[in-house]
Amino acid sequence: MTDLDPINRRHFLAGAGVAAAAVPLMAMAPPVAAAAPAPTPAGGNFAFPTGSTVRVLVTGDAGTGTSPQWAVADAARKVHRAEPFGMALGLGDNIYEAGPVGGRDEQFATKFEDPNHGLDFPWVMALGNHDNSAVFPGDGGWLLRGNDEVEYHATSRKWWMPYRYYSVRVPEENPVVEFFVLDLNPVAAYLPPLFVPYWAADGQFMNEQRAWLDAAIAASPAKWKIACTHHPYLNNGSHGDAGAYDGIPLEPMNGVHAERFFEDHVVGRCQFILSGHDHSLQVLEPTVESKGTRQIVSGAAAKNNHGKSTRPERANLYQNFDDVGFMTMDLSADAVRLRVYTVDIPTAEPNLVFDRRLA
Numbered sequence: 001m002t003d004l005d006p007i008n009r010r011h012f013l014a015g016a017g018v019a020a021a022a023v024p025l026m027a028m029a030p031p032v033a034a035a036a037p038a039p040t041p042a043g044g045n046f047a048f049p050t051g052s053t054v055r056v057l058v059t060g061d062a063g064t065g066t067s068p069q070w071a072v073a074d075a076a077r078k079v080h081r082a083e084p085f086g087m088a089l090g091l092g093d094n095i096y097e098a099g100p101v102g103g104r105d106e107q108f109a110t111k112f113e114d115p116n117h118g119l120d121f122p123w124v125m126a127l128g129n130h131d132n133s134a135v136f137p138g139d140g141g142w143l144l145r146g147n148d149e150v151e152y153h154a155t156s157r158k159w160w161m162p163y164r165y166y167s168v169r170v171p172e173e174n175p176v177v178e179f180f181v182l183d184l185n186p187v188a189a190y191l192p193p194l195f196v197p198y199w200a201a202d203g204q205f206m207n208e209q210r211a212w213l214d215a216a217i218a219a220s221p222a223k224w225k226i227a228c229t230h231h232p233y234l235n236n237g238s239h240g241d242a243g244a245y246d247g248i249p250l251e252p253m254n255g256v257h258a259e260r261f262f263e264d265h266v267v268g269r270c271q272f273i274l275s276g277h278d279h280s281l282q283v284l285e286p287t288v289e290s291k292g293t294r295q296i297v298s299g300a301a302a303k304n305n306h307g308k309s310t311r312p313e314r315a316n317l318y319q320n321f322d323d324v325g326f327m328t329m330d331l332s333a334d335a336v337r338l339r340v341y342t343v344d345i346p347t348a349e350p351n352l353v354f355d356r357r358l359a
């Protein structure tokens with residue numbers, strides 16, 4: 001149920017693997033990222049909610065196509081029948097183990113459409129490290145591969161990823177919430193893009209994303225501003241915090257540039273950061289570093305965790321490192337309610353383990 005050990009993977013990539021991969025990575029470098037918005041599918045996308053309240057299904061690290069993913073989706077369908085969702089968030093690692101091959105890869109069917117049948121509403125999707133694999137599953141080193149998932153936006157009625165990073169206001173007029181979907185893979189990859197200036201921490205892609213996010217947050221009329229990322233800022237799980245990912249002391253593999261991005265552009269500006277990557281369910285308390293922004297991790301939609309971090313544990317309202325599951329958020333103009341469900345894989349039964357008004 002677990003990935004290959006993440007610490008061993010980083011040690012592999014920190015050594016000879018980086019040098020061996022340099023030439024193919026240079027050949028794979030895109031001249032530009034996906035720029036133009038993908039066209040709307042012929043059948044039309046499922047519509048985003050238009051009311052004054054929004055119920056959101058929050059999943060992450062789902063795309064295995066295995067029985068645990070199906071069990072979590074079955075459990076979500078049971079909750080949906082009782083209390084319908086208006087939309088979903090997919091927090092990255094959408095196509096395990098190494099991402100798609102082209103925008104019409106059959107894995108989109110076997111690892112997204114089929115397991116999520118009946119959950120027919122917009123799925124706002126973020127890119128994860130496994131979606132951008134190069135020489136090693138999950139290394140994040142072939143950033144061009146993530147563009148295949150942007151391309152799939154033109155094919156699916158429910159998969160929503162018009163750009164590598166973007167925002168969605170819900171409802172579009174007088175929004176209750178705006179989701180800012182970020183792509184931090186260039187600054188959080190296991191295999192950093194050392195030889196591709198476009199993807200560098202201070203390169204064109206990240207600088208344009210920084211400028212876009214600053215302007216978009218400043219212009220947002222939404223009551224709730226939520227950053228959606230694959231990689232977490234704060235994390236009690238085995239991957240650890242940004243700036244100390246997987247206990248690796250080397251820059252940039254420790255995610256120090258991701259940490260700086262969060263601290264310069266996200267915390268104190270958004271009320272919540274929703275992330276996957278760590279295969280766990282965590283509701284962390286805001287910290288001095290987060291300037292009141294609350295980190296939530298929902299990355300257990302198909303796999304359980306590698307274990308806890310070896311660092312001192314951050315204060316939390318709930319955390320679970322053993323079960324698969326998902327979360328739901330109910331947002332209105334004056335409240336945010338979060339619920340956490342674990343899932344029994346053999347029976348696909350959802351178990352409500354946390355239910356709290358957070359704001």
